[in-house]
Amino acid sequence: MSEKNNISRREFVKIVGAGIAGLVVGIGAGYVAGRGGGKTVTVTKTVSPTSGKQTGPSIPSKPLKIGYMYFMSGPFGTYGKMASAALEIARDEINSMGGVLGRKIELISKDEADRQHVIDNIVKMVKDEGAEILVGIDSSGDSLKLIKTIEQELQVPLIVTHAATPKLTECGKRKFIFRISMYEEPIDLAAAKLVAENYPNAKRIANIGPDYAYGWDSWAVFSKKLKELKPDVELLEPIYVKLGTTDYTSYIDKMISMKPDIVFSSLWGGDAATFFKQAVAKGLFKIIKAYINPMLGATDTLKAIGDSNVPSSGADIWGSGRYWFLYPPHDVYTLNKRFVEKYRAKTGEYPPYVAGTSYTALYAIKAAIEKAYAELGKWPDVDEFVKAMEGIVVAGPMGPIYVRPEDHQGMYYVYWGKLVKGGPRGFPFPILGDLAIYDAGEIFPPPLKTLVKCS
Secondary structure, eight states: OOHHHHHHHHHHHHHHHTOBOSOOTTOOSOEEEOSSTTOOEEEOBOSOOOOSOOOOTTSOSSOEEEEEEEOOSSTTHHHHHHHHHHHHHHHHHHHHTTOBTTBOEEEEEEETTOGGGHHHHHHHHHHTTOOSEEEEOOOHHHHHHTHHIIIIIIOOOEEESSOOOTHHHHSSOOSSEEEOSOOHHHHHHHHHHHHHHHOTTOOEEEEEEESSHHHHHHHHHHHHHHHHHOTTOEEOOOEEEOTTOOOOHHHHHHHHHHOOSEEEEOOOHHHHHHHHHHHHHHTHHHHOSEEEETTTTOHHHHHHHOGGGSOSSSSEEEEOOSOBTTBSOTTTOHHHHHHHHHHHHHHSSOOOHHHHHHHHHHHHHHHHHHHHHHHHSSOOOHHHHHHHHTTOEEEETTEEEEEOTTTOBEEOOEEEEEEEOSGGGTOSSOEEEEEEEEOHHHHSOOTTOOSSOOO
């Protein structure tokens, strides 16, 4: 590990271990994060957040308009609906406490499924509808497409909560763009470490993923890191499939003929569930040692798989994601418990990762504005908000998130868990158990460093 990354690790542990000031009430008496580099970190609540009406002529009296964009319709529309539900929960909580320095939050939105007008709609939210800060973006391609518009034309903060490409934060520092959510690279790096530690005798590694940047980059990161950790592994020819594929039988047959020990797959959403069920039917999990999927921790995917399709024996099946509704444990981290309860009361569902990250984005905005106000005695302008966001620590359902100043990337714990039936444990879908937790300072690459090609 490089000295630069060691410094990042020490800084992260120090910040988290020191406690979080001025954040969400009820973070808990203590939250202990386990395995990952041999470090145990405790986060405790220190003071209550700023709330209620503030005095001072420099604070605008009008509502704080925050614009968001997700897929709200079409085949991926559930992501936007799940994210918007979480944003509404955060908005209502913050407004009930008096808003942000007395300003109530008002949400406005556009549909990212309007593919021809993604840039135009972002511009409209800012210039025509008065959005001061932006949140969201599902598509990695859209997030990259928006860089020039955000950085050069609009010059307003964008807090990304879903798009996972490393290229957004690690291929050049952006001034106005932040990402509060986990991106794909730390999850893939942790996957390689997981395989190296748990399957030392595995030699043949296969891949199946979506045929676009996310699938290509995920395999590139995982395979490069695994080859570094286990030089003797054989990386088999990767299989890529189009989004929305409904029949995977020929791909599964091809994979079976390769006789892999491990299958890595970055299929997600309905595609991941469809592949999984067909792989069970074809007996794939009976002939491999492990199946590793970075997006299997999505509750919508697990619901689509269903308990009846969880193999009772055979391969270890591992999943991950950007937030898991059962971690940090509810009995020691009441913020996560409360968020899950509120989300279930509102939607009838258990929250997926995009809900946890979207919820956290509003609290990051609130914390940064209040931090700047405490230092400046006035409502921050855009540059002052950006400065306040850099280095901030905010409590989210997934635990404390540290926004790294060098690249504006949020850092928090990476998890991997084994798939088990949820019914015996009281859940209506399969869940992840036996969690392996990797702390952020150990698993995140150094700032502005990535294994993917930036061109």
